[in-house]
Amino acid sequence: MTDRAFRTTGLIYAMVGTILFGAKGIVMKLALDVGSTVEQMMTLRMGFSLPIFLIIGLLSLRKRPAKPEMKSMLLAAGLGILSYHLCTWLDFQGLRFTSAQLERLILFSYPTIVALLAWIFLGEKLTVRHAVSLGLSYAGIFLLFGRELSQQGQDVLFGSMLVFIAAILFAIYVTGSKPVIAKLGSPLFTSIAMSAAGVSILIHSSITVGMGDMPEFSPLILTYGVILAIFCTALPSFMLSEAISRLGPGPTSAIGNVGPVATSVLAVIVLNENFGWPHAGALILSSIGIGLLSTSKPKTAGTPLIETGQSPKNAG
Template structure:
């Protein structure tokens, strides 16, 4: 009996359980961004306004973090600043703008599933840019994930036609931009740390979004939104942007990036049900089957360990 007890799998520690909980809650809150954007569109906002208000209201938090962590790591040189500006424009301006534009045409569930393909884009870009090898398991994961997207896309395109094609293309471009951001940020992350990087690139993105608004819309109108728009934008900035970043970083500190990423797989599932509950988006057999395939593919991808030295 004692041998059986001693050979049993160890129970997860409090830190592991709290890390999984933080990662899961962070994924749900971050996925809620699509739901809030859809609600803002119902109040007459467009993508330029949604992203402008999101950045305007969230950036004070990141500036505070940047100030607090300024002396906590290596000195940031001119070349680092140049990379930070480029990463801010790519990862949190272009990617976010394309995402919110796409959400004007497709369901929140399909948007979240397409964005969840970002890890596979990182994998494929690594093959093209750095000649990295892809294992059989990784190919299987891609097959599952893309088959799932095709099922959900087929369901939605029958309802929305060409608008779904346009929206899916915009969100796919958003995922590609963020995959490039992840690939290009590797060296900077190792030098200054992930939290400092996010805290520094967000102000860059905020400036870009505000300049974009000033060029495309009468500048004062950004501050002349209705009370519901301000309220939803505050939720978008805090609960769907700032809070998930800190929750995810805390989770990574407790359980590591791999486990945190796996816990984050709850995000697309939560979006499907939140969209059904808050937006009235239908849940069909094809959507559930496609969601399952995407999650299975990303799970297989997360289980694949990179070779040493990569």
């Protein structure tokens, strides 16, 4: 494969993966509307996707000339539980109280949180570009947040806080994932991370619901579970990890700007959510803000923390 074809396929992986991950909130909203719970959908999501991750992980291990370090595998497992269990739970709970569009914008802000973490804990300087990015990104979020708060009340505040906490935790995941991906490779890292999260979610579900007392799922909820597991979890997870390995984190993150736009289009078409000037303004402000940050060039050793992860799309 030529270098151009290699990068072109990376571009396709990043674009399609971002859109599929963005559809996660749409499918979750549909499932909640027909009576499913957050815990049920998390269980179905991981129950259907776990075999895929286990198979890919075993195949990746067989192809490796040497066995990976246990430390790297444990780090991948821990990062997976952080991102795909805890972050997902917070994100899905937040979706009960916010629109899919606001949820996606809040998660989309995670690169700004990575920059702030680097400033607070690593002593990195915040440049003018960082300041402008932060201002634009959060201006967009607060524009849409204010609109929903005035229309739906205090529940929006609670839901937004849950999603924002998920974004903070995902920023931590992003910061730690790049060096582990470099050691394990994207397929094996993704398989270990998602498998660990799947096992922890199934344990969580068995404790919450009770062993042998699993509820019956309607055919429609099962269908949403399959869609969530295959098309909004397994496929985009591998696509985006592979995109990072082909394009690098910066370009992949920049391509992730399409995520909130795709989510807004799907939310309007599928969920019949409103779309007016606050939504358009919020999208423009946040996309420009994150675009500035994701295309910035690191000047110091610590700055790559801003660019070490995945595109702004897949928390949870």
